[in-house]
Amino acid sequence: MKKSVTLGLPLAAVATGALYVSHYLFNIAFKRVNYVPETSKEKQKYADQYYAYVNWFKNIPQETWYLHENNSEKRLVATFIQHPDHLKKTVVISHGYKGNRETMANYAKMFYDMGFNILMPDDRAHGESSGKYINFGWLDRLDYLSWINKLIDIKGEDEKILLFGVSMGGATMEMLSGENLPTQVKAIIADCGYSSIKEEMTYLLREQYHLPEYPIEPLVSTINRRRLGYYLGDVSSIEQLKKNRRPILFIHGGKDTYVPVKMAYENYRATKAPKQLWIVKNATHAESFWYNPAAYQARVNAFLKTYF
Structure with missing residues (x-):
């Protein structure tokens, strides 16, 4: 004994x-945090550029949209920016882990300059949206489906929609790709998304x-x-991408040590839809835009000319 x-x-x-x-x-x-953590050391050199984009975002005319506005436990918040040219195309932008819509200002400006309207939500447990826990895109994907339907209701059946996300946002869009998307969704761009939680x-x-x-x-x-x-094992970008039918561009930094680059190849192999893969050789995690903004926009433009 x-x-x-x-x-x-x-x-x-x-x-x-x-x-x-x-x-x-x-x-x-x-668990939710009510602040954006400091960026990695290798990206702090871009701080001046980043805050210039944030300043643009704060000063551009915009609307605040809501889902479940009167339910304090479920309320979700987004920014909508109408492009003055009214070209009937909108990009829905998904932010990264512990970020918020403001942290995607650089991508918003890029797409705005390309003639897009912008819809930028705060995910659950991020920014101004409600929620106690971060769900790494799995529940968020359904929220984005609701945002897309709201967008179509407001802007009309003839709106063309692009889905775009970075890091957790990239994985969110990959997970969303396997859902029954409205025909208005024409293409997807996923930057450095993971293959599974x-x-x-x-x-x-x-x-x-x-x-x-x-x-x-x-x-x-x-x-x-x-x-x-x-x-966690129930959630997989790969399994969702197997059901994807939209053209998709995968972007990933070749020196990413946070979401390893092998995950980009796993995601790429999973989808049978028209697809492209761009590995930015010397970029770290979520650095591909900052490493060469002109090259990034050119690559996105080339993809959209083919598939959007």
């Missing part, structure tokens, strides 16, 4: 420690925390199931 107790204590301690670490990591990764988390556990997949990932996944209603 004493031997059993002696052996049981270390096992209990290990289990308790794993559970504590899992709750800690879940809160770090999934589980694969991305497992990668970051190993690279950033030096922790094994087991037992941490299954425990975090179980916590997520209780909080948000799904296991």
Whole structure:
């Protein structure tokens, strides 16, 4: 009996420690934060350019749109910018992890200069939108479907729609691609999106925390199931892209160590729709635009001339 107790204590301690670490990591990764974290060191050199775009965004005439406006627990907020040329085309822009619509000002300006109207939502648990937990695009994809339908209701059946996202936003658009999209959605651009939440988390556990997949990932996944209603393994950009029927451009930095570039190839192989893949050789995570804005816009333009 004493031997059993002696052996049981270390096992209990290990289990308790794993559970504590899992709750800690879940809160770090999934819990809402009401500020935008500082950017990585390699992108701080772009700060002056970034704030010039933010200044443009803050001063351009715009409207605030809502979903579930009168429900404080479900309310979602977006900015709509009408282009003065009224060319009947809108880009829906999805922001990155712990960002908000303002952090996508540079992309908004690029598309605005290309003649697009702009619709820029804040995802659940980001910016001005409600929500306690970040869902890494899986539930957000359905919100974007609602935003698209609202856009069509307001702007008309003849509106042509482009979907665009970066990082978590890129994965969100990849996940959205597998849904039954309105015919007004003509094309998708996904910049540095991950192939699945589980694969991305497992990668970051190993690279950033030096922790094994087991037992941490299954425990975090179980916590997520209780909080948000799904296991991490249930969510896959790859599986959604297999159902995609829209032309899609994948963009990824060749030196991305946050979402590894192999995920771009996995996503590219998954879709059978018309597709292009552009690896920006020397760019890190979400740096492809900043590395060479003119080249970025040219590549986007070339894709749109073919498919939009």
